[in-house]
Amino acid sequence: MSNSENPTPLDNLENIGEDVIKRLLELIEKTREDAYSCEEAYALLDEYVELVAGNEAAAQVMPLVERHLDLCPDCREKFEVLLQILQSDEGERP
Amino acid sequence: MNSNTILEEHIVKKRTNEEWLNELKSDGQVKDKALADLHHILVSGLRRGLLGRVNTSAPEFETQAEDFVQEAMLKILDNLDSFAGRSLFTTWAHKIAVSVALTELRRKRWQDTSLDGMMDTPDGVYTPSIVADSAPAPENATERKEMMAHVYRLIMEELTEKQRTALIKSVIQNMPTAQVAREMNMNPNAVYKLLHDARVRLKKRLLDEGLSPSDILSVFE
Ligand SMILES: [Zn+2]
Numbered sequence: 001m002s003n004s005e006n007p008t009p010l011d012n013l014e015n016i017g018e019d020v021i022k023r024l025l026e027l028i029e030k031t032r033e034d035a036y037s038c039e040e041a042y043a044l045l046d047e048y049v050e051l052v053a054g055n056e057a058a059a060q061v062m063p064l065v066e067r068h069l070d071l072c073p074d075c076r077e078k079f080e081v082l083l084q085i086l087q088s089d090e091g092e093r094p
Numbered sequence: 095m096n097s098n099t100i101l102e103e104h105i106v107k108k109r110t111n112e113e114w115l116n117e118l119k120s121d122g123q124v125k126d127k128a129l130a131d132l133h134h135i136l137v138s139g140l141r142r143g144l145l146g147r148v149n150t151s152a153p154e155f156e157t158q159a160e161d162f163v164q165e166a167m168l169k170i171l172d173n174l175d176s177f178a179g180r181s182l183f184t185t186w187a188h189k190i191a192v193s194v195a196l197t198e199l200r201r202k203r204w205q206d207t208s209l210d211g212m213m214d215t216p217d218g219v220y221t222p223s224i225v226a227d228s229a230p231a232p233e234n235a236t237e238r239k240e241m242m243a244h245v246y247r248l249i250m251e252e253l254t255e256k257q258r259t260a261l262i263k264s265v266i267q268n269m270p271t272a273q274v275a276r277e278m279n280m281n282p283n284a285v286y287k288l289l290h291d292a293r294v295r296l297k298k299r300l301l302d303e304g305l306s307p308s309d310i311l312s313v314f315e
Pocket residue numbers: 037038039041068072074075076286
């Protein structure tokens with residue numbers, strides 16, 4: 001699957017909007033070398049979500065999870081659904 | 095919440111983490127009751143957690159949720175030993191059920207939205223967060239154009255072909271990571287890593303040139 005067989009939008013710069021470049025730059029800005037992978041963030045997600053649900057300073061306790069969630073929409077969605085589960089059931093709150 | 099009405103039909107025993115683990119690892123009625131309770135907790139959790147994302151009152155949701163939870167329960171039972179006990183057992187179990195459910199739903203959602211065309215996503219899940227932003231200010235139009243051209247050049251020069259492909263799919267086509275992974279025949283974690291490395295390289299190069307991403311962003315404001 002080379003670029004010549006499968007032309008990418010980069011071949012036509014006119015088609016790419018400023019919004020895309022801004023989004024990319026914002027992602028780059030948040031990127032640090034010592035970032036967690038999805039696996040590392042996922043492993044800590046249950047602990048992290050309990051901190052958030054309990055109004056603890058989750059971002060300070062687990063900054064690398066927080067940062068990963070800022071950069072990874074898939075993991076963020078897992079977090080949001082999980083938080084909604086905890087927050088919608090008094091009985092299951094930590 | 096309707097979880098109360100559900101709890102009336104099915105009384106879930108309160109358990110500590112240790113009780114959960116012991117009972118799920120035991121046999122007979124004790125295990126069966128623990129499995130039934132866990133199943134109930136997870137289905138109820140998905141119904142609450144996915145509320146607002148999918149139509150949880152549609153009849154097919156029950157079947158779907160049932161499938162997700164079945165798959166999640168197998169994973170949970172297979173991985174009991176990896177539970178570190180740093181959260182409630184139920185939170186850990188919900189995490190696995192949510193992961194199974196979202197992976198499946200994303201696959202379906204992307205297929206559906208791809209058919210409709212990428213620009214037409216009514217729920218807005220895959221629309222860029224910054225679309226419909228401010229109209230360009232004419233005074234620095236040239237500067238913006240140059241900056242954009244520069245960023246494109248970096249993407250072409252600095253990244254490996256694999257990194258570039260992933261970045262184009264993820265950022266430019268706004269494709270979910272799981273879908274990028276399928277199209278590139280990789281697992282999603284590896285795609286995340288690829289994207290991360292690509293961003294690190296671009297950031298390094300920009301910093302080497304004395305540019306910070308926020309400097310460039312300010313040109314677009
Ligand atoms: Zn992730």
